[in-house]
Amino acid sequence: MNWINAIIQGLLLGGLFALFACGLSMLFGVLGIINLAHGDLAVLGAYVAVALLPSVHTNALWALLFVPPMFAVFGYASQRTLLRRSMESGPLTTLLVTFGLSVVLENALLEGFSADSHSLSVGSLVTKAFRPNSSISISYLRLGILVVAVVVLALVQLFLARTGTGRQIRALADDSEAASIVGINTRHVAGIAAAVAFATVGIAGLADGMYAQFGPTSGGTLLLFGFEAVIIGGLGSLWGTLVGGCVLGLAQTIGAQIDPTIGVLCAHVVFLVVLAVKPNGLMPATVDA
């Protein structure tokens, strides 16, 4: 029965990874940016909540009201200034720039908040759970995170598929030069795409902060899992990212079930195996001829 619990926990964990990877996927798919600072941005979101919430006992769900909008503005500004400029020098430059920013961000958080770990309070929600029987426990919080992940992914998909701005973003992703020829203000639209991506990472950071303790350097692991989820799921597919996240989550929890110390290792090894066997991922978006 513990195995079933492990599977359930793995799927729930997958929700968190998928939520985090959503922004990563957008930044790469639309803007061609491999954002190595994405993990640190998530952690930054959690720290913003820590800094702005009135007390350490305030329910961090309130932070969902102000962190995403702040991050959206931050994303828009970053894209129109630094990121666009570095993309002009090439994708490898952007990689190095985001890596450098990641280091700067981590150390700035270290200076600002010290190395102590924090966590975000969700009040009594943290202990509530479905307990269908004695060995299965589905925490409301974790289930909530999975639900939020699915909702966010669905909203982003809808936004891209059904709205005018979403259409412009998809056009920009396909061919940015043609996009400018048809009259799209590419810099502005790129900024919007970045804003959406940053907003999602803000939400992911809050979720991560509620899920577990975090510190200035927590971004690294999250980043690796996020990219692994995107690669396992197949580049270009948002729902594939959910699948990828669940695969990683399952690997981690089932591995931990076998031996508590190998959970994280199992997840990474599963990724390497998928990479060796199916480098295009499990659900790559169809590539048109």
Place this chain on the structure above:
Amino acid sequence: MTTDGGHVQVTTPSAPEGSAAGVRIRRSTRASRWAIGPAVVVLAVLAYLPFLLQQDTTSTLVNFFILLVLGMTWNLLAGYAGLVSVGQQAYIGVGAYAVLWLAQHGMNPFVALPVAAVVCAVVAFPTSWLVFRLRGGYFAIGTWVVATVFALLTIRDASLGGGTGTNVPHLDGYDPVVLRALTYWAALVVAALTLAACYIVLRSRIGIALTAVRDDETAARAVGVHVPRAKRIVYLVAALGAGAAGALLAISQLNVQPNNVYGVQWSAYMIFVVLIGGIGTMEGPIIGTIVFFVLQQTLANEGAWYLIIVGSIAVAMAVWARQGLWGLLDRWGLRLFPVGYRVERDHAGQ
């Protein structure tokens, strides 16, 4: 070509030996020929330093040489082969732990150093097949994952110190002053060999192949450059270098800790060194290491600020000064390490 009443005659210009119509192809530059003398002097001076300086200073210089090795090899990977890796710490770790293991089984750590480097190259060979399945930024992530996996596997072994690390045996038998000097000379030799190795690789056919790959991979394949093999060789050389650097770390610090040797901060250092100095030239990483090192020493007491400042400088240079400091200083195409070809007017002829 000449035409005369329907016949077309084609005459090719005759090729005088050694040069064609007034130009010569040379490999060295005036600057590089002049640089050889001072370089030998610098090397001799560096070798003599342990007799002149305090122990602390020679220890610091060991760290400088480690950084130089890492910067040079990362530059080879990213600046020439286009392989932007953030996972070289995988081989720093393997190199350090190889020395530890060998020392635990009776080998002298200094003898273990080259063995450890070779072990890294051996490990890098199958790893390259795996990580080369990814491109660009995803390759970078893949290397980071590999480093993480190596670390997680290593810390499972309690005899190697587990998660907290352990001391390197056989080093306590040395007199401390002698140990410092030997460590310093080992580091100097490794740095010099790395410089030489990079220079040889870049001057060779591999080097030309790499420049072609860097400029346009598809075109390079089209003219017959064996791209995967060129990249693999560079990846192995970089692993060798990182392994030697890791081995030096183990020897100079007298112990091996997983968070230290497998830490991603080493990638940060390598990348910053090359971004500041200039990517894609031999001289760039040397300048970058000097600047980075000076900054590191100056800001040593400021805690996390030094990485914030250095990181910001590196980011700024990546965006606004891609050629790095060497590129900014080098208006005249100076090449102290001549790895390219130059076409010069032949004044010796007619």
Place this chain on the structure above:
Amino acid sequence: MSEPLLEAHDLVVRHGQLVALRDVSLQVHAGEVCAVVGANGAGKSTLLRTLAGLHPTSGRIVFAGEDITRESAHARVRRGIVMVPEGRRLFRSLTVEENILIGEVSGRSGRWDLDAVFGLFGWMRDRRHERVSHLSGGEQQQVAICRALIANPRLLLLDEISLGLAPVIVQQIYQVLPELLGEDIAVLLVEQDVAQALRVANRFQCLLEGRTTLEGSPADFSAHDVEAAYFGFAAEEPAP
């Protein structure tokens, strides 16, 4: 003659060290069809792309009396300068209808809307939800033209629309042109097929290595003159 709709003066465009356009000037009046011809690499596409706002240039570009030399591409679209680029450049992950609708982003109103452009080519309405990658080259070209028309252009730039298409299809497409001319739209087109270009054009300009070698009305020049300008022979060569 009325004021020209578009005037370009002494355009110089560089790609790295290569000079693609040298001191090229031209004028286009409303209601006119002007063809730019020349061999590969002569600079024709560069000229169109520069007018569309994709390349910076020295010199001046004046549209409807206003200097637009420094304006971005999307700002020029808002003014009514719309290009159908070489190679169609449709958006692969958008459907036929979405590709056309995206042309409305500039907000220009006029006679062309989705219904009107669907009326131009019979097959489009029924296949509006198909992915454009499933269409033939000719069909894609037609979608690209509709995408440009729906922006209600004042100046239409057509870059090599016959490239890669069967002559029959090319004929069909050029037959649509007269429907547009009644609107006082100006058309500036680049064509490899010189004969086709000269059939539809009121004026033409020939480029060679970035320079203008001949300009005027097709009626004023013989085929030999055009050939000479195209290939760069001296104009007075004795006939063999």
